[in-house]
Amino acid sequence: MTITKRLSIIVPLALFIAFVVVALVGLETPQNAPIESQVIGQPLPDFELEGLNADNPGLAASDLRRGGPVLVNLFGSWCVPCRLEAPQLAQLAEGGAVVHAIAIRDERRDVERFLTENGDPFARIGLDPRGRMQIELGASGVPETFLIDGNGVIRRQWIGQIRDEQVPEILAELERWK
Amino acid sequence: MIPETGHFALWLAAALAVAQLFGGWHFLRRSEHEAALRLLVPAAAAQGILCLIAFAALIWAFAVSDFSVALVANNSHTAKPELYKLTGAWANHEGSMLLWVCVLAIFGAVAALRVRALGARFRARLIQTMGAIGLGFYAYLLISSNPFARLPNPPAEGAGLNPLLQDPGLAFHPPLLYLGYVGMSVTFAFAVAALIERQVGPLWARTVRPWVLTAWAFLTGGIMLGSFWAYYELGWGGWWFWDPVENASLMPWLAATALFHSVGVLAARDALRNWTILLAVAAFSFSMIGTFIVRSGLLTSVHSFAVDPERGLFLLTLLALYVGGALTLYAVRAGSVTHGAPFRPLSREGALVFNNLILSAILGVVFIGTLYPVVLEALGGGRVSVGPPYYESALMPLMLALLIVMAIGPFLRWRRSQTGAAARRMVPALVTAAIFAAVALAVGIRGVLTILGIAIAAWLGAASVMIVAGKGARRLSAASAGTAIAHLGVAITALGIAISAAGSSERITNLAPGETDRVAGFAVRLDGVEPVAGPNYTSVRGLISVLVDGRVMPLEPERRAFISPMQVTTETDILPLWTGNLYAVIGDNDAEGRWQVRLHWQPMIALIWIGGLIAAAGGLVGALAGGRRRRRERREAAQ
Numbered sequence: 001m002t003i004t005k006r007l008s009i010i011v012p013l014a015l016f017i018a019f020v021v022v023a024l025v026g027l028e029t030p031q032n033a034p035i036e037s038q039v040i041g042q043p044l045p046d047f048e049l050e051g052l053n054a055d056n057p058g059l060a061a062s063d064l065r066r067g068g069p070v071l072v073n074l075f076g077s078w079c080v081p082c083r084l085e086a087p088q089l090a091q092l093a094e095g096g097a098v099v100h101a102i103a104i105r106d107e108r109r110d111v112e113r114f115l116t117e118n119g120d121p122f123a124r125i126g127l128d129p130r131g132r133m134q135i136e137l138g139a140s141g142v143p144e145t146f147l148i149d150g151n152g153v154i155r156r157q158w159i160g161q162i163r164d165e166q167v168p169e170i171l172a173e174l175e176r177w178k
Numbered sequence: 179m180i181p182e183t184g185h186f187a188l189w190l191a192a193a194l195a196v197a198q199l200f201g202g203w204h205f206l207r208r209s210e211h212e213a214a215l216r217l218l219v220p221a222a223a224a225q226g227i228l229c230l231i232a233f234a235a236l237i238w239a240f241a242v243s244d245f246s247v248a249l250v251a252n253n254s255h256t257a258k259p260e261l262y263k264l265t266g267a268w269a270n271h272e273g274s275m276l277l278w279v280c281v282l283a284i285f286g287a288v289a290a291l292r293v294r295a296l297g298a299r300f301r302a303r304l305i306q307t308m309g310a311i312g313l314g315f316y317a318y319l320l321i322s323s324n325p326f327a328r329l330p331n332p333p334a335e336g337a338g339l340n341p342l343l344q345d346p347g348l349a350f351h352p353p354l355l356y357l358g359y360v361g362m363s364v365t366f367a368f369a370v371a372a373l374i375e376r377q378v379g380p381l382w383a384r385t386v387r388p389w390v391l392t393a394w395a396f397l398t399g400g401i402m403l404g405s406f407w408a409y410y411e412l413g414w415g416g417w418w419f420w421d422p423v424e425n426a427s428l429m430p431w432l433a434a435t436a437l438f439h440s441v442g443v444l445a446a447r448d449a450l451r452n453w454t455i456l457l458a459v460a461a462f463s464f465s466m467i468g469t470f471i472v473r474s475g476l477l478t479s480v481h482s483f484a485v486d487p488e489r490g491l492f493l494l495t496l497l498a499l500y501v502g503g504a505l506t507l508y509a510v511r512a513g514s515v516t517h518g519a520p521f522r523p524l525s526r527e528g529a530l531v532f533n534n535l536i537l538s539a540i541l542g543v544v545f546i547g548t549l550y551p552v553v554l555e556a557l558g559g560g561r562v563s564v565g566p567p568y569y570e571s572a573l574m575p576l577m578l579a580l581l582i583v584m585a586i587g588p589f590l591r592w593r594r595s596q597t598g599a600a601a602r603r604m605v606p607a608l609v610t611a612a613i614f615a616a617v618a619l620a621v622g623i624r625g626v627l628t629i630l631g632i633a634i635a636a637w638l639g640a641a642s643v644m645i646v647a648g649k650g651a652r653r654l655s656a657a658s659a660g661t662a663i664a665h666l667g668v669a670i671t672a673l674g675i676a677i678s679a680a681g682s683s684e685r686i687t688n689l690a691p692g693e694t695d696r697v698a699g700f701a702v703r704l705d706g707v708e709p710v711a712g713p714n715y716t717s718v719r720g721l722i723s724v725l726v727d728g729r730v731m732p733l734e735p736e737r738r739a740f741i742s743p744m745q746v747t748t749e750t751d752i753l754p755l756w757t758g759n760l761y762a763v764i765g766d767n768d769a770e771g772r773w774q775v776r777l778h779w780q781p782m783i784a785l786i787w788i789g790g791l792i793a794a795a796g797g798l799v800g801a802l803a804g805g806r807r808r809r810r811e812r813r814e815a816a817q
Contacts, residue, residue, distance in 0.1 A: 005513070006513065009513055012505050012508065013502070013505040013506060013509050016502060016505050017502070019467070019549070020497070020502070022552055023474075023476060023494055023552070025555075025556035026476045026552040026556055027476060027490045027491055027494065
């Protein structure tokens, strides 16, 4: 038997073994690796949102460019998970974080009631009746929390309600961007 | 009780598979072939019956909506139409794997009862191999995907079924595909038995041929049904997307196509022995690789199946055992398979070898494109997806070359062919090709590749008709008729692909009721929009009038909102005309009351599926051909 013939007989097996190895590595890699949002690393565009009342002025892009990292929480008084994360947001505020909020598709009265019922850890609250900021921030729903560095650039995104164990992680992350 | 009966039947069938594998060994080592068959044949037959019982039990659980069975609770709903309750049995992971095993057992039973030509020892090896394949899949089903698992607290109502799957096209697409995929297991067992017994030759080829062709015909039908479903249900206006799951069915199809052509050479001329065996192993290997890709979630696809890495690992283990085992056997034994007969390049064998080379190249292109993202990721690269541009540019020249070989091949003689004589016989077909090209140019079709595609498809079509005309109906063997029909089908498909790709146009527009727009020369008016209540959905239906040659034809696309689970689907409406399809999809409405309407004009696209079905029919005719000859041989042997 010639060398080429001998090789041609073994090649299919070799190719198949290579396939199995690749498939094994492929199976080991996590399948649903989260895809990072495209807005991470992008600066926020200019915006100016109305506030609730005379005591609560509202939120503008300039509030997010004051030199220190801040959190922006997207919520709605109509959203149940948003109620559940209120204690965690309070902990963050107590831990020294500046937490701003944007109320998505909401009514003034409802937001006020939501704050009295669930507490108000927020530095400033902007009303976004048409959900425009959801698109600007690349949010898929509420609640979502974003970390904006001192120059108005989006640095981190947390989708869904913030859980207890995430609080230290978020505080550490804020520290990192100081 | 009935689900438990099904579960028990599966365990029994698995036990029989064990008996087939190890009992067979015991007798064969002592060369007691007849004793082996007395055990193996009834075991294989009983396995088929037991699997049917298991499958019937699952169908029954779905029919009566027995929500204490987890699978039914997760995949069915009392509000579902009766037919889709039943088809729901296999429109999920566990149920479809049960269908797979069931088809495998039935093929195994039929093969055990019918394959006699190659002697008792070969038959025993074949049944033994089928048992070994079955055993792995029973283990998979019973250990990691039990379809009969009960729920401790049955819910009052089921969790529904993906409404996209409530469609006759999709209800019958998986069973057809499985008949094709699993049919290849028989050819795989043939190859393994041939390697073990060193029995590769024309008789082997003639015996395996009907099995390959039958499986191939089912696979072709299944692929075509899936493609047609994607075309009218998904509303994307395309018929093939080079999605990994589509490729998973295309790869075994390509291997099988190459296989029965090389089987033809082996049967007629006793050449290409090793290559044919390798293809027989490859066809089923690609079927299993396809199932593995689909079921393990290795690749991201529009076909999102439930993904479970543990199941993926199980399937990969089976794959490694079977394919790795067969290829190792090949590596050890292929060297000792004696050489077949030599031949000239310009001969029927030469054309078939060329056909095999091109098909293998196409298979390679598809395989690389499908797995490239996985390989890249395994090597630490990013996530990429390989799209239609790669496949189209890589495959177009290969496909055209293949069509030309198909047009010429049947006119060449075995062993060697006179160039002049073969060329003279091809003149009428070439004239037809020229006429088609001229007509295409006259009606305004442009583009070198398109015109070339149309001309070559016409050449192949005319050449296929001439196979019949040249021999006359009397002298025409069923095998030649099968070739002619299948090649004609391929020509028709190729013509449909070329024309629809060149002449399709799309228009996306916003229409208020009463407004008119135009697409490809048709005036299209949105008359209005009406709400419709279906059995388990509510729907918005667009009422569209199309003016065709002075006559008004209706188009009524829908957007259905299914209740359980909540999901919106688009129901395209297609106006089939002789010259092509006008295809409408209705989208959202805006604040001003205008509706988004998408219109596609797809000239001659129906030819793609018509050709596919004709090709599948050709495969079945070819499969029957072997049967007739074998009966004659048996009669002659008896005399």
